[in-house]
Amino acid sequence: xxxxxxxxxxxxxxxxxxxxxxxxxxxxxxxxxxxxxxxxxxxxxxxxxxxxxxxxxxxxxxxxxxxxxxxxxxxxxxxxxxxxxxxxxxxxxxxxxxxxxxxxxxxxxxxxxxxxxxxxxxxxxxxxxxxxxxxxxxxxxxxxxxxxxxxxxxxxxxxxxxxxxxxxxxxxxxxxxxxxxxxxxxxxxxxxxxxxxxxxxxxxxxxxxxxxxxxxxxxxxxxxxxxxxxxxxxxxxxxxxxxxxxxxxxxxxxxxxxxxxxxxxxxxxxxxxxxxxxxxxxxxxxxxxxxxxxxxxxxxxxxxxxxxxxxxxxxxxxxxxxxxxxxxxxxxx
Amino acid sequence: xxxxxxxxxxxxxxxxxxxxxxxxxxxxxxxxxxxxxxxxxxxxxxxxxxxxxxxxxxxxxxxxxxxxxxxxxxxxxxxxxxxxxxxxxxxxxxxxxxxxxxxxxxxxxxxxxxxxxxxxxxxxxxxxxxxxxxxxxxxxxxxxxxxxxx
Numbered sequence: 001x002x003x004x005x006x007x008x009x010x011x012x013x014x015x016x017x018x019x020x021x022x023x024x025x026x027x028x029x030x031x032x033x034x035x036x037x038x039x040x041x042x043x044x045x046x047x048x049x050x051x052x053x054x055x056x057x058x059x060x061x062x063x064x065x066x067x068x069x070x071x072x073x074x075x076x077x078x079x080x081x082x083x084x085x086x087x088x089x090x091x092x093x094x095x096x097x098x099x100x101x102x103x104x105x106x107x108x109x110x111x112x113x114x115x116x117x118x119x120x121x122x123x124x125x126x127x128x129x130x131x132x133x134x135x136x137x138x139x140x141x142x143x144x145x146x147x148x149x150x151x152x153x154x155x156x157x158x159x160x161x162x163x164x165x166x167x168x169x170x171x172x173x174x175x176x177x178x179x180x181x182x183x184x185x186x187x188x189x190x191x192x193x194x195x196x197x198x199x200x201x202x203x204x205x206x207x208x209x210x211x212x213x214x215x216x217x218x219x220x221x222x223x224x225x226x227x228x229x230x231x232x233x234x235x236x237x238x239x240x241x242x243x244x245x246x247x248x249x250x251x252x253x254x255x256x257x258x259x260x261x262x263x264x265x266x267x268x269x270x271x272x273x274x275x276x277x278x279x280x281x282x283x284x285x286x287x288x289x290x291x292x293x294x295x296x297x298x299x300x301x302x303x304x305x306x307x308x309x310x311x312x313x314x315x316x317x318x319x320x321x322x323x324x325x326x327x328x329x330x331x332x333x
Numbered sequence: 334x335x336x337x338x339x340x341x342x343x344x345x346x347x348x349x350x351x352x353x354x355x356x357x358x359x360x361x362x363x364x365x366x367x368x369x370x371x372x373x374x375x376x377x378x379x380x381x382x383x384x385x386x387x388x389x390x391x392x393x394x395x396x397x398x399x400x401x402x403x404x405x406x407x408x409x410x411x412x413x414x415x416x417x418x419x420x421x422x423x424x425x426x427x428x429x430x431x432x433x434x435x436x437x438x439x440x441x442x443x444x445x446x447x448x449x450x451x452x453x454x455x456x457x458x459x460x461x462x463x464x465x466x467x468x469x470x471x472x473x474x475x476x477x478x479x480x481x482x483x
Contacts, residue, residue: 304366316471321476
């Protein structure tokens with residue numbers, strides 16, 4: 001399988017640059033949960049270039065429903081780069097005649113991507129305050145990109161997202177009173193629509209490449225869409241992405257206030273903390289409902305990787321995070 | 334106290350009637366998945382180290398389930414029966430949870446109150462149940478924002 005892929009990749013790359021003579025060290029990256037990621041090196045003359053193949057994967061019927069699609073992702077990488085948002089350089093897009101499915105090839109950006117390691121690595125400790133600043137700046141730049149410049153993407157304001165995730169919850173057919181309470185809370189705190197902005201949709205620690213100097217690249221653009229810019233800020237604060245640094249709500253890097261201040265200073269829209277909180281609740285619901293869906297994908301046989309079961313059990317973590325947001329009771333005795 | 338209809342989004346989000354599935358990643362499913370990995374290993378194929386680490390962690394989880402699960406289940410059930418006095422002994426845990434979901438989705442909104450139904454007994458039950466499950470599913474998970482910087 002991977003030998004066929006290496007051969008196909010070589011053919012594909014040579015179509016763009018006949019000097020490419022070999023594809024080596026092709027490896028599947030296991031952490032890519034919803035899309036396939038392969039790392040490899042391309043030989044050109046005496047030089048090896050580290051590259052990444054990103055390819056669509058289907059793990060349940062619904063798994064690609066919210067995805068921007070590979071062509072849109074590739075277009076977004078070009079657009080983001082042109083607006084000063086750090087992203088991997090796009091090398092080429094797969095074509096139907098390549099016979100490799102849908103996807104694209106990009107440059108490999110060296111650096112740390114593991115969320116927990118970024119928060120605990122002593123070398124990166126020094127980088128932590130730039131990380132908050134970098135994320136705020138790149139979010140402000142991204143949200144400032146004219147929507148008309150974006151590739152075709154779905155639109156989702158607060159009411160649309162709530163409707164989608166309420167349906168996803170029902171489709172799971174697993175009764176979770178905490179999720180139900182959070183859905184009701186969200187319905188009662190629904191913010192009005194705003195002028196849509198281009199959103200990353202999954203901007204968080206864990207989708208960043210980081211070096212000691214700060215953020216080198218933003219990865220994983222599959223959930224990009226048009227909507228309320230506060231959605232990206234709320235998702236950034238979801239506790240699951242703090243990896244234990246609970247007291248630093250903004251991605252494990254700092255306070256919400258520091259994030260909001262830096263975002264506004266970088267040219268972002270005025271932040272309404274309550275709207276961000278709404279999106280933090282929705283963000284937790286998304287993650288919790290997805291945990292259930294992954295556990296159920298094992299049950300249905302759609303995805304028998306044992307990790308799906310481990311993720312299924314993480315829905316409980318989300319219940320605590322949701323309760324803290326919508327029914328706080330302070331520090332427990 | 335005057336009551337208003339709950340908002341549309343919340344009402345349509347009710348978990349629905351009929352049989353509901355048990356929570357994903359049941360003990361039986363964890364054992365079966367672990368066994369499948371062992372069968373792969375027994376055939377002489379090496380399962381990915383990542384999968385084996387996940388399996389080991391899930392077996393730790395099952396040990397906690399054995400130690401704490403029965404008490405957690407009994408207490409959740411007792412809490413559900415207090416909140417839902419109209420239900421009977423024969424109702425499954427899933428049916429009781431589904432009933433509570435319907436109640437949460439359909440409870441009238443109280444005048445002058447912002448937010449979801451503010452029911453102290455309900456919140457206390459949800460907190461107790463979630464904390465008991467967390468002690469099994471993910472005891473090292475840090476969730477309390479006020480508990481300080483890592």
